[in-house]
Amino acid sequence: MAEIMFVGDEGFDPRVLSGATCAFGVFDGVHSAHRFLIDQARSDARERQTRAVALTFDIDPDELFRADSLRKLMSNEDRLRELSETGVDAVVAFRFSRAFASLSPEAFLERAFAGRVPSCIHVGQNFHFGSKASGGIAELTAWGSAHGMTVRAHDLLSLADMPVSATRIRALLQRGAIGEANQLLGRRFRIRGRVLPGRGEGRDMGFRTANLVVPQENRVLADGVYGAYAHVRGATYKAAVSVGVSLVFRDEATATCEVHLLDFSGDIYDEEIAVDFDTRIRPMIEFDSVEELIETVKSNIEWIRKNL
Numbered sequence: 438m439a440e441i442m443f444v445g446d447e448g449f450d451p452r453v454l455s456g457a458t459c460a461f462g463v464f465d466g467v468h469s470a471h472r473f474l475i476d477q478a479r480s481d482a483r484e485r486q487t488r489a490v491a492l493t494f495d496i497d498p499d500e501l502f503r504a505d506s507l508r509k510l511m512s513n514e515d516r517l518r519e520l521s522e523t524g525v526d527a528v529v530a531f532r533f534s535r536a537f538a539s540l541s542p543e544a545f546l547e548r549a550f551a552g553r554v555p556s557c558i559h560v561g562q563n564f565h566f567g568s569k570a571s572g573g574i575a576e577l578t579a580w581g582s583a584h585g586m587t588v589r590a591h592d593l594l595s596l597a598d599m600p601v602s603a604t605r606i607r608a609l610l611q612r613g614a615i616g617e618a619n620q621l622l623g624r625r626f627r628i629r630g631r632v633l634p635g636r637g638e639g640r641d642m643g644f645r646t647a648n649l650v651v652p653q654e655n656r657v658l659a660d661g662v663y664g665a666y667a668h669v670r671g672a673t674y675k676a677a678v679s680v681g682v683s684l685v686f687r688d689e690a691t692a693t694c695e696v697h698l699l700d701f702s703g704d705i706y707d708e709e710i711a712v713d714f715d716t717r718i719r720p721m722i723e724f725d726s727v728e729e730l731i732e733t734v735k736s737n738i739e740w741i742r743k744n745l
């Protein structure tokens with residue numbers, strides 16, 4: 438796992454960027470096209486015999502500009518951690534602020550790289566930066582030529598004739614198309630969370646659930662019931678997962694993700710678990726009776742046992 442550094446923080450050594458070969462972007466989701474770009478930068482770094490760096494921001498710029506409608510595939514912490522596991526030598530994050538965002542493209546590059554110019558930067562053809570995203574490949578290349586930095590602008594990696602993008606993956610998840618979203622991600626879509634303390638009411642429906650509250654901005658997956666793999670204390674279990682607030686118990690329910698782990702018994706309150714979504718089984722249903730709910734969930738669990 439590579440070190441994660443924040444530009445300008447105490448102890449940050451700017452020399453980590455000097456002469457480095459970088460892949461630059463926000464990288465929400467660290468999806469298959471992001472990995473493609475990072476792999477290109479890594480093999481180029483090997484040829485140039487330089488350090489390979491994933492260059493990004495501490496937060497998603499949309500957190501400042503689109504806070505109300507913000508939807509993200511992962512938390513910033515997970516994004517940086519995921520980047521640090523792509524085989525790069527370092528992850529370097531700029532502290533993103535309104536002041537930084539309002540710089541002209543040239544001022545942005547001066548602020549970012551003056552005195553610590555990378556030897557090469559890899560980006561996708563759609564890369565934009567600077568005030569109102571007014572800088573593109575042309576501005577980046579012009580600045581690069583004047584400062585000894587090569588720019589490699591890659592054609593966008595596509596699947597089914599459309600570029601892979603975080604926006605496209607979010608749209609697929611919002612309509613529950615988990616299989617297609619996973620294909621674009623290059624892995625299963627993951628929700629990570631801490632298990633809520635029980636309400637102590639002991640409602641016994643014959644299946645226990647670990648309940649998670651997913652932050653609003655990470656609620657990208659459509660409500661419904663899914664088959665998944667859950668990681669708990671280093672072990673993996675098949676899981677039946679209800680996403681969204683239970684319609685039957687909506688007046689008392691707080692969890693936005695309820696996870697039944699198959700063949701697991703134990704107390705995991707307050708522990709962190711990760712849920713990797715595999716298959717959508719059905720939408721959330723407002724059953725007329727609790728008995729009907731229980732019968733349906735039990736048959737969903739059996740389906741998952743046999744088919745996942």
Ligand SMILES: Cc1cc2nc3c(=O)[nH]c(=O)nc-3n(C[C@H](O)[C@H](O)[C@H](O)COP(=O)(O)O)c2cc1C
Nearest residue numbers: 640662677678679683684685686695697721722734
């Ligand atoms: C696999 C699974 C599927 C579920 N499907 C539904 C559903 O379709 N409609 C609904 O109102 N609640 C559904 N629930 C939620 C349960 O009704 C209920 O909220 C939960 O199991 C009770 O847990 P609690 O006692 O921890 O709140 C589902 C739960 C699980 C684990």
Ligand SMILES: Nc1ncnc2c1ncn2[C@@H]1O[C@H](COP(=O)(O)OP(=O)(O)OP(=O)(O)O)[C@@H](O)[C@H]1O
Nearest residue numbers: 461462463464470560561564593594601602603604
């Ligand atoms: N399909 C792609 N192929 C190659 N490079 C890509 C592709 N999509 C994005 N990139 C590049 O990856 C870096 C990160 O891009 P960015 O974080 O904007 O990803 P994105 O998936 O396009 O996100 P969003 O959909 O939210 O705009 C940028 O350099 C960008 O140009």
